[in-house]
Amino acid sequence: MTQRDVTRPTTVGAGVAGSWSPLADQQVVLEHVTPARAAFRRFLRHRLAIIGVVIVTTIILLAILAPLLTPWPPNKIDFTTGSRHAPNAAHILGTDVSARDIWSRVLYGGRTSTVVGFGAVALYLVIGTLLGLAAGFYGGVVDQALMRLTDTILAIPPLLLIIVFVSVVGPSIGSVIIVIGLLNWGQTARLVRGQLLVVREAEYITAARVIGVPDRVILFRHTLPNIFGPLTVVATFGVATAVLLESSLSFLGLGVRPPEASWGNLITEATSPVVLNHLPWQWMPAAAAITLMVLGVNFIGDGLRDALDPRTIRRG
Amino acid sequence: MRARGPALFAAIVLIASACQASTSPSPSSAASQASQAAVSPSPAASPRPSVLRVARISDFLPSIHPVELGTGNQELMADLVFNRLVDVDKDEVTLLPSLATEWTASPDATVYTFKLDPRAVWSDGVPATADDVIFTISWADQNPAAFKQLGVEEWLNVKGAAAVKGTKNIPEGLKKIDDHTVEITLGKPDSTFLRRIAGAVYYIEPQHVLKDLTAAQAENCDFCLGVAGKTPGTGPYDFTTSISATGATLTAKTNYWRAKDSQIKTIVYKIQESNVSVAQLAAGELDLVIRVPPAEGPGLANVPGLKQLNVPGVGIFAMDFNNKNTDKALRQAIAYAINRPEMISKVLGGLATINYTIPPGMKVYDDINKYDFNLQKAKDLLKQSSWDVSKPFRLSYLAGDPNFTVTAPPLQQYLQDLGLKVELTALPTAPYSDLIQKTNNWEVALSFGGSEGVGWYQSQQYYACPGLGTLQLKLSQSQCIYDDLFNAAAAVTGDAQDQAIHKVALALNDNLPEIYLWQPNYLHVYSDRLGGGFAIYPNERESFKKILDWTYAP
């Protein structure tokens, strides 16, 4: 009944964190549901994951507490100090080309990245889950159509499409979130559909069916909890991808709208050779921030995946 | 062990900052590094004799026909490949012979006679004669709507130009006296005619190549796209690599008809982002870069063999107002609220020249209001204006252009200090033009460029009455006075002209349809091997006019 279409393996966090385990994703079988507590314990033992949690929490806290950590609003011009001033007591990372405080802009840039990262992922989790459920639930033509659409979405180079889209709607945080969200739900949809098909065949479902529980209820009640683990992993790596995409877009001038601060548009400064070669404080903090954020999120993703995948026990 | 990542990053940052301490290498270390890089030909070590590698900012339309001429790069290429009737020297006033060796003007500034150089020939050997001049002007008058970039207003001012539009006729004002003499009669007096036809868009085209050209073909014929071998000109160079989006290669003619060959055999002309050019300058991959961002100057100061020319530009940085949404008191309030000296010294690194709200080609007359920074006066004026301060004041500009992205936030700050609720709107080119030209959803737009600094007459085009877009929004019909004032000034000479210009200046200074803020400096960086008559003109778009006098020591 569940003849599989020729489908390429779902890649969890493809392109960013990698660490894809083919068998797990192809079958997405969690025959015996691992107790959440055991998974949590495994996660805590994952040293890199804990480092990741520390990094990401720190960055988010810095972003939230930004107003307390700097006297300078991110768009305030300090005419007294002037532009591109080296770090000093008033501006610990100096000032940028428009005489704004760089430390403040790095902090507020963290807000942008966090909001885009989580916002875009939330959006595509919703889209992907709904489409995946629809494909798995209705099957047949609907399934075919949705899965081909998913293939297409997965195969389209997101950056190129985003460039086209942004040139049409104009750059802003909202359009970046929507665009990333609309183009990245592929993995989620596949994962949900796959899980739905597996659950459908499970014995306890047959049993439930026998006692007359409606299909709809069975599927929704039993699929979503089972899919929660893999989805968390997808979402985590997704945040990393979204943060990277946002910074790339802002770097190209197609991301958030100036004068709003974003790590990507802070690094745009470094395309000026004098900044790149002689004024590293202008761009290195933002570059370090992006890398740390993505690294941290990837560590967490690794930890989650290992914790939720029972085979790691076998492997270890 | 597992926490390698962050440690590694720290290491990279450390290495990077260590490298940063050693700035540009001395000549000797550059040479030794070049010899180490034996894998490949090192660009720094091997000067190619008489090949000039030029780069300029990436404003370019890869065409050469006047209908598509609108960027500085095209104008520079046109200077190498073609001639105009007359040229202008770097003082932007003195006229120099080009195709015409002698010229006369009637006292009423309407009849001009040109005597052409009898030696002049096109690249394919066909003589260049009065017929080519008459063809060029007639074609423009027959197809005025073909000129989508820069207008050819001077050709359209020829007497009878309007009557030949859409026909194949020659306008009444053009007369061939003999093969090498042309007489041009204007429809209205214009004492600036000679100076203005020294601009690149007025180059003379070959009749024998283009005589059957239609307006539609003028966009993409071989000649028009600068195809090598298909674009004969009368200038000292020919295209040897066709024009592309990234530039072209030009080669000097031998036995050039002016009896003097250029010392620079080949010009590799590159069109690219200025950041790319700066990096290549530092690596010794270029000999001349026209218009480097002035802030890059100090970073290039230590590069051996390079000289810098940091000069006030002819372009202007201005705020254009939407006339429908702003009144005079509001505009004056804004003029008082922006601390231009502070902006220039603190944000622009001193690399700009202050302007007193009148076009830079005009004198700063004694009775001009300089609008020195005065926040109190500004606030008083704002109160008098009809502007509702609770409404958002929309400051719009072109996204991605560093001229605007750098200055918009400080300007926003000044306007906020004045008491306006400023919203920044940065858009890519197409939606930006749409906003400015077609909607009323903006109050002020930042604008940069133009060539007003060259002379007072250059500003007239921005105040013409008919039409759409910025002008319509900038000037209401009741203010449609400037065009007439400019025309009045062009019709006369000497003191009378000065008085007429003074009148324009005062009118602009009071009403402020736009606020001219400052003229940003242009930085040109060139190899010390260039010499002789080498110069970059204030209007750098015309710098190759005297390339025959340049010397170059390979």
Add this chain to the structure above:
Amino acid sequence: MGAYIVRRILISIPVLLGITIIGFIALRAAPGDPLLATANPDVLANLAQHPEILEAERHALGFDQPIFPNQYVAWLGHVLQGDLGYSITSHRPISSEIGSRILSTLFLMVTAMTLAVVIGIPIGVITAVRQYSRVDYGLNALAIFLASTPVFVLGLIAIYVFAVNLHWLPTSDQHTAGKSDFPDALYHLVLPASVLAIVNAAPLVRYTRASMLDVLSSEYVTTARSKGLGSRVVILRHALRNGLIPIITLVALLIPELVAGAVITEQIFNWNGMGQLAVHAADSRDPSLMMGIILIVGTAVLFANIVADIGYAVADPRVRYVRPR
């Protein structure tokens, strides 16, 4: 198998049509007049004084027609005859605009991909075989670090170190000014291709490692080992062959990432390819050029998609080509 391939291609056609319809409508309906896409005050002044210029141009380009279906059908008709139209900014045929750049981009991408595979897969195998060793931790940490660094940061650091400070390599461009020989082209390729390769090798290392670990822990490898086969034989003959099956597909799956990376790499290194063309077209809203890019990239991606599916099917005999319910 043949029928399967045909079916996949037939399914792709409506997808491609859909992409072009959406792209076309979005581009034409968006605010912003491509004919006015200039900020040059002198040009705007000329257009202001002569409004008939734009009217004539609009009519000539058919912009005064309804967008859908009229303009779209006209466009599609031309495309089916092999005519992608003209760029409104360069006045050259779109086919030649794209044609000249596609080679540059392929040159960069194929080199980068080859490098990525040559670097990534062996390192992945080594880390899997020597699991939990210092080598494993070190290389794995390096891979995850590189996968977390945006390609533009990596590119800028590379320029900073190797071109500006060490003077080993050129900062940008495909050729030294005035040169066009092949060694010179290779010299200019080194830095951008390496940066792009490193960014793509990092995930490949991690995929390969995970895939190899799965195979190494599987029962038949254990069986082979228990039969007394040497570990090198086991790894090379059994584990590697099976472990590489999913990687074939992964290489294909990396292509979208590769394209995205190439867009940015081209910007940083002034590489005159499709990425730069796309950014330029997006900024000037050149309608025919944008549609040309969408069409070409869409076709290439769907093609790669099909090849990946087929490759997977060929590599793994367990995959069945039956029509799903």
